[in-house]
Amino acid sequence: MMEFIPPATRFVALPDGFKLKRGGTLSGARMAYETVGRLNAARSNAVLILTGLSPDAHVCAHEQHPAPGWWEGMVGHGKPVDTDRWFVVCVNSLGSCKGSTGPASVDPATGRCYGPDFPALSIEDLADAAAHVVRALGIEQLAVVVGASMGGMTALSLVARHPGLARHMINLSGAVHAQPFAIALRALQREMIQSDPQWQEGRYDAASVPISGMVAARKLGLLSYRAPDDWSRRFGRERLDAALASAAGMPAMDFAVEGYLACHAQRFVRAFDPNAYLALSRAIDRFDLGDEAAGDADAALRRLQLDRALVMGVDSDFLFPLSQQRQVAQGLQEGGVGVTYRAVSSLAGHDAFLADVAQFGPPIAAFLSDVASGARSAEAASDVGQASLTASSSVSSPSASLAASTASSVASSTACSTAIATAPSTASSTASSTAIATAPSMASSTAIAPVPSMAASTAPSTASSTAPSMAAITVTPL
Amino acid sequence: MMEFIPPATRFVALPDGFKLKRGGTLSGARMAYETVGRLNAARSNAVLILTGLSPDAHVCAHEQHPAPGWWEGMVGHGKPVDTDRWFVVCVNSLGSCKGSTGPASVDPATGRCYGPDFPALSIEDLADAAAHVVRALGIEQLAVVVGASMGGMTALSLVARHPGLARHMINLSGAVHAQPFAIALRALQREMIQSDPQWQEGRYDAASVPISGMVAARKLGLLSYRAPDDWSRRFGRERLDAALASAAGMPAMDFAVEGYLACHAQRFVRAFDPNAYLALSRAIDRFDLGDEAAGDADAALRRLQLDRALVMGVDSDFLFPLSQQRQVAQGLQEGGVGVTYRAVSSLAGHDAFLADVAQFGPPIAAFLSDVASGARSAEAASDVGQASLTASSSVSSPSASLAASTASSVASSTACSTAIATAPSTASSTASSTAIATAPSMASSTAIAPVPSMAASTAPSTASSTAPSMAAITVTPL
Incomplete structure (x- = not known):
């Protein structure tokens, strides 16, 4: 039972008796969040960020907590999500272990941690709890809701269940529901944790956490991202120095890639509660936006009330494959939402929204710039919100930022500098064979390449922010 | 410690003191094999089949054992590898648990099973042991050596280490060495087995096999194939009937894909020894054909002595990706071998050589037909063996055989009929909701669609069997 709460975390109490979709209720529950930037007088510049499975609410560095956040390359002063303009709210998901109530929290009814007795969690509950945070901050309408991965599911759910709460959406590598390959992978991750003898049906304590199961599950996650x-490209058949690996307690490893995964998985295990992981993992598998429309996910998409949306995915993502983002874009479009659809070509797979800011940043910056323009126009004219963007597919670019970024969605500024690791094959062979080295690809998120300035990053936008009518989406064929 | 030996298995003793690449030696070791068809008087029609990690030597039904073999659609009377013409020898890999000596065998020095004390195994040892079987059968030169997956590696090693033993090679979804994604997956599979409390450092007994680790490892394998x-396509978001799943001892499963994997993994666990699995899995990761040429795999390929080769891979295979088969084809071609390279477009991934006989069968039949023609010519003229085939890429075809084939490389005629399973989404919803049903995709290998006759299947060949000179390979760009 482990909670990991960043120092600048703020809290909002959820209403007592907060109802969960699958029948449970929570008493005395709370939501953890951080904010960056300032809410303007009109309260019209709020951006809500919903996270993937593992991050906390510390999305970027700020005065109260200057350590880099989990999306440092994307959010902050002068970044694509520019906190000089936007009031950014990032919530820690309900059920997580980073401050919001979840299995790692104390159940006020018993005085003990919920553990496996935490009621069954759904993505819809995460959406409802996040909506509560927004309203508790005095925000009637978000300018933009942003969600990636599980956060993309949560964003869809929030828009469906709280019509009018957000005017615009940025949905990155999200989906209306999971597909069987991803479901089976996650089921296997849960099986790894639950077959660890230290699992003890979820009643482990801090001294005997199911670490080996968590490590294995995380390795599979990292591999699949x-x-x-x-x-x-990163590791080739680079060998791990057997003597060094053995000295670090990593026997029976031959290859650098094994050491890399072991290092990152170990780090994760020290920052996430197994019961929380299981609850969120299962919530992802069970989520279906179609539940909002008698099982028809496309109908649910068509009902979503938004002015505009940016939908992005990655061609090498096999957990949330591109066909799923195309489905989201098409459904929104058919419902009358102005949609920009971007298919990113990148080897970074499901991790690309974190790892490949060079490709994700500019479209996000352009979209927000257009939103801002529209917001200004709206002060003069009553309804230009339907201005829409044409779909386009970004071209592949050699992405220098890949090598410098983290593979993991865990926010941490601590590089794997204490573990055995050899440099990837692009690094010098001296480093890999002689030292306990930190490979470039294992550097912390502070090493993410600087993103272009806002002025430069809006250049690729093909949309005109003054376009008065809804352009038809042209979804890029795969 | 479990051996699983088909009833028609025959044995050849390995020379006492059989030396392994990494320094061990074996005493009193044996190789298991089966043969189908008849060796002709000239002893010129022998085809050696080398298997992937898990199959036994029972490649197809024959008089001594009429149950379907693991490659029933490919080998037999009138099949692409036609046993009316060819004398087929299939060996069980050294180190396996299907009759050849391995960790599950009794060590004559101690009278106990080797278990984890079996000496470190290499693909080269598998190749040397298979070569011994060939020679023990009185065959000086194979017409063709066929290897798929791990067997493709073994075939390359055999040709490198035993020059002249084979005139032709069919290499399917093979590689000169493994890449880090596949290495990491296999390392994770081994970790799952070794972290099972019943593992006991490999000293489990028949009453306490590390089943949960093996099941998880096999699930990951099946997923990755x-x-x-x-x-x-096969499962969508089809649900598993919760009550039925629970009654069958499969709690906490929501989706049909989970039930499918559980069923097949359970079957595998009852047919493979964990220590043997670990030994072969590690041998795959460590194999590098470059070891035959001072670390240069391409140089090793260029040295291989063959007349002609057929090299095939699959565009959706991410364990042995197509770029690796292209490398094999290019290296052989540069060394003067006449190469046919076929890139198959199929969703069957690494499993396609088993599952998609419709696409793998015709090129194999055509290649063997050309080999036979060349062999006949060789009786008249001394050297037309260098006749080569041009490379081509097969087009994608809707493959009806996919749904009817097994996902697993385990040879078994027993369908998962006793386990909970729902039909894939193409099956009727009645079947999935009311019964413990055997889905079509879980049917046994007897359900594999009939392959075209030899006459029909040679039609797609673009090569002329009478071409006297070596045509340049035109490797299909990806």
Whole structure:
């Protein structure tokens, strides 16, 4: 039972008796969040960020907590999500272990941690709890809701269940529901944790956490976040120094890629509660936006009330494959939402929204710039909100930022500098064979390449922010 | 310690003191094999089949053992590898648990099973042991050596280490060495087994096999053998009947794909020894054909002595990706071998050579037909063996055989009929909701669609069997 709460975390109490979709209720529950930037007088510049499974609410550095956040390259002063303009609210998901109530929290009814007795959690509950945070901050309408991965599901759910709460949405590598390959992978991750003898049906204590199960589950997660070719590019058949690996308690490893995964998985285990992981993992698998429309996910998409949306995915993502983002874009479009759809070509797979800010940043910056323009126009004219963007597919670019970014969605500024690791094959062979080295690809998120300035990053936008009518989406064929 | 030996298995003793690449030696070791068809008087029609990690030597039904073999659709009377013409020898890999000596065998020095004390195994040892079987059968030169997956590695090693033993090679979804994504997956599979409390450092007994670790490892294997889209096509978000699943001892499963994997993994666990699995899995990761040429795999390929080779791979295979088969084809071609390279478009991924006989069969039949023609010519003229085939890429075809084939490389005629399973989304919803049903995709290998006759299947060949000179390979760009 482990909670990991960043120092600048703020809290909002959820209403007592907060009802969960699958029948449970929570008493004395709370939501953890951080804010960056200032809410303007009109309260019209709020951006809500919903996270993937593992991050906390510390999305970027700010005065109260200057350590880098989990999306440092994307959010902050002068970044694509520019906190000089936007009031950014990032919530820690309900059920997580980073401050919001979840299995790692104390159940006020018993005085003990919920553990496996935490009621069954749904993505809809995460959406409802996040909506509560927004309203508790005095925000009637978000300018933009942003969600990636599980956060993309949560964003869809929030828009469906709280019509009018957000005017615009940025949905990155999200989906209306999971597909069987991803479901099976996650089921296997849960099986790894639950078959660890320290699991004890979820009643482990801090002294006997199911670490080996968590490590294995995280390794599989890390592997699945990137395209196979990316692992080849980074590690090839680079060997791990057997003597050094053994000295660090990592026997029976031959290859650098094994050491890399072990290092990152160990770090994760020290920052996430197993019961929380299981609850969120299962919530992802069970989520279906179609539940909002008698099982028809496309109908649910068509009902979503938004002015505009940016939908992005990655061609090498096999957990949330591109066909799923195309489905989201098409459904929104058919419902009358102005949609920009971007298919990113990248080896970074499902991790690309974190790892490949060079490709994700500019479209996000352009979209927000257009939103801002529209917001200004709205002060003069009553309804230009339907201005829409044409779909386009970004071209592949050699992405220098890949090598410098983290593979993991865990926010941490601590590089794997204490573990055995060899440099990827692009690094010098001296480093890999002689030292306990920190490979470039294992550097912390502070090493993410600087993103272009706002002025430069809006250049690629093909949309005109003054376009008065809804342009038809042209979804890029795969 | 479990051996699983088919009833028609025959044995050849390995020379006492059989030396292994990494320094060990074996005493009193044996190789298991089966043969189908008849060796001709000239002893010129022998085809050696080398298997992937898990199959036994029972490649197809024959008089001594009429149950379907693990490659029933490919080998037999009138099949692409036609046993009316060819004398087929299939060996069980050294180190396996299907009759050849391995960790599950009794060590004559101690009278106990080797278990974890079996000496470190290499693909080269598998190749040397298979070569011994060939020679023990009185065959000086194979017409063709065929290897798929791990067997493709073994075939390359055999040709490198035993020059002249084979005139032709069919290499399917093979590689000169593994890439880091596949290495990491296999390392994770081994970790799952070794972290099972019943593992006991490999000293488990028959009453306490590390079943949960083996099941998890096999699930990951099965998942990785197919393209993600294939799982979507077959299962979608089909649910598992919770009550039925629970009654069958499968709690906490929501989706049909989970039940499918559980069923097949359970079957595998009852047919493979964990220590043998670990030994072969590690041998795959460590194999590098470059070891035959001072670390240069391409140089090793260029040295291989063959007349002609057929090299095939699959575009959705991310364990042995197509770029690796292209490398094999190019290296052989540069060394003067006449190469046919076929890139198959299929969702069956690494499993396609088993599952998609419709696409793998015709090129194999055509190649063997050309080999036979060349062999006949050789009786008249001394040297037309260098006749070569041009490379081509097969087009994608809707493959009806996919749904009817097994996902697993385990040879078994027993369908998962006793386990909970729902039909894939193409099956009727009645079947999935009311019964403990055997889905079509879980049917046994007897359900594999009939392959075209030899006459029909040679039609797609673009090569002329009378071409006297070596045509340049034109490797299909990806």
